[in-house]
Amino acid sequence: MSPGTSDRRRHRRRTLVVWCVGLAVVLVVAAFVGPAVYAGLVNRHADPVPTLGTGSASVGAAGPLADGRWTVGAGSFAGYRVHEVLQGHDATVTGRTDEIAGAVTVSGGRVTAATVTVQVASVLTDEPPRDSYFRSTALETSRFPTATFVLARAVPASSGAVSLSGRLTVHGVTRDVTFAGRASTGIAGAEVVASLPVTWADYGVDAPRLPFVTVDDHGAIELDLHLARSW
Structure with a gap:
């Protein structure tokens, strides 16, 4: 057995153990209120999809x-959205x-450079x-505390898709x-909302699959960015 195979097996075992322990509290609540009611509570706590003008x-x-x-600047956020099934009942988790921090450079009416960094543990x-x-x-997150996006292709610095x-x-x-996504721009700044479909395994992340809960192996990363002048 290669060292890589052994490491992957240990990681899968650790994933299962930690997920079981982490969900213990959740399952106790679900046992009392019922899976359907609990799924409803989760759905009510889910944040809406980001749209312009909400910040x-x-x-x-x-x-x-x-x-x-x-x-x-202020009003910006990042996050994820994923679907899970708890004993046959659908729930959306956000x-x-x-x-979140970042910088954008505009030249000739186009965004020529941009970097966004998210503190993942938060x-x-x-x-x-x-x-x-x-x-x-x-x-x-102790090993990989941040997630980063670096723009590779210039885009218009104006409102629209x-x-x-x-x-x-x-x-x-x-x-x-x-x-x-979409952007709204003006003399005081800009807002950009955007999302990205993502398969967790593409980033070395295993979606847990247990008898009482199934988490989709895919979801979305969502951004709502508010840009302010950097003097």
């Missing part, structure tokens, strides 16, 4: 984003964090046991990706 920042009067340097859902699994086993192609690094794995 606290304002872009001001409409128009293209001015040339210069802009930073990711995790969110506002610990992503939270409605269940601390789930978050503990997310940090310790799924994304191993956006297609953000670049390099995404999660869990120490870097892949070419394209976020799809």
Whole structure:
């Protein structure tokens, strides 16, 4: 048996053990209130899909984003969305964090460079046991504390549909990706909402599959970015 095979087996065993322990509290609650009721509670706690105009920042009067340097500011967040089934009942889980930073360069009416960094350990859902699994086993945030997106292709610095192609690094794995979304720009700044379908295994992350809960092997990464002038 190769060392790599042994490591993978140990990782799968550790994934199962940590997930079982992490869900113990969740299952106790579910046993009392019933799977259908519990799934309903999870769905009610799920955050809506990001849309323009939901944050606290304002872009001001409409128009293209001015040339210069802009930073990711207040009102911004990043997170994930995933579907799971608890004893036959569907639930949507979302995790969110506002610990996100980044910089954007605009030149000639186009975004020519952009980098966004997320502190992954700060992503939270409605269940601390789930978050503990997310940090310790799924994304191993002690080893890989950040996720980063670097824009690879210039895009218009104006309102409308956006297609953000670049390099995404999660869990120490870097892949070419394209976020799809929309932008709203003005003299005071800009807001960009975007999402990316993702298969967890592409980033070395195993989706747990246990008798009482099944987590999809795919989901989405979501961004809501508010850009403010960097003077």
